[in-house]
Amino acid sequence: MHRALHPRSMGYVDLAQFQTLSPGSRMEHAQFGRLEGFTEIRRATAVVMGPDSAATTRWGLEGSYQTGGWTSDLYLVSPPELNRQQSSWSAGLAGSSQDLSLYGAAGFHHASRTQWRGPAGYIDGPVSNGGWGFLRWKRGGLRALVDADGIQNGRLAWLPDPEAFRPQVRWFWPQVEGSLGWVRSDANPWSEGDAVAGDLRVPILDDRVMVRLDAGGDGFHFLQVGSSIDPQGMVGLDLTWAVRDDQAYPGARLRLPVFTLSVNDPDEWYAHGNSNRLVWSLRFVMTWEDGQTMYAPGRRPIPGEPSP
């Protein structure tokens, strides 16, 4: 659940590019065979709430658009001649109430059929439609994605305390968070089957260092150690050790104001299910919120969380 989705948030913008840096993305082409190449995906997501920052009850809109897929080479402007692309978008409504400590959003998601372009181009696969929703009440959270085949994944979460705290007085329990849920096989980036999955994050040094463990019924997923240089959590470094298919995937995520640069970020795998050995992502995240929010005055959420 994106950390910018809480009752005091006015919304956020999240622009991301996700790509593999080594060849290995294998994709079946009806004419040419099983092709080796790269994956490049671009995504834009935004939530805008209103009417203004003084309102205790707000309503808003959510929208996102994603495009990309397999390519024979990476690109900056337009994909190379031979590529496989899929576009998807979502739209939804959001509402929040500070008096009730409540935030909720729900919407619709559509994914187009995949299209091979270039020599022997053709359209492949079915259209996919589904719904999504999440709810946050005080420290409790619920997220679910559904489609025509049923529930794709769902999570119950215990989220960080949204009220400001002073690290000198108490810093452990307000920051503890965890989740438990279930993911269907086609949406599971860690194994081939359906699985129960969950994660646990605990701070180990004030609001500066935290540890996150992610695992499920299919075994260990990853361990992440996150550190923040500033008390607002805008600048920091997260190091990850992930294991999938008996292979290790070390990763790193550098958080800067507004920008997040990462290599082998497991949160991106949740979104894209990529299995390449070397995956790079760049995200531009801006959130709008009033002064007293999240952990401490002026503290902003940590980017890098899965978006709906």
Next chain:
Amino acid sequence: MKIWSMLAVFCLQGCLLDLYGGDPRVQMRNRCGTYRVEELRAGDPDQPAWSRVFDVPVDSGKVSEVVDLPMAGDLRMSVRLVSVSGGDTVVPFALSTDVGGFVQVDVWEDAQRHPVLRY
């Protein structure tokens, strides 16, 4: 100025492939006496989606120019041969190549003078 504009175009067109050796390449070597290698194809052998006719047909004992393939992976390829009597023969084969890879494909003939590919 010219160099910077070339670099800009290079980046816009994609550059990562070149870091791994570029497009995969294939070279044909003709080791049979009754066929001449004329064309390399990818996709359906009869209606290929991609093909490359050799500038100079590859006669017996000769090698072709090196051809850049537009894709890497486990490919469905075929080669069109022309016999000394003038008849065309298309021989399909599976070719596995990585990005930046190079494969040399030898064209032989068996005891019945049928074309056979080895790589």
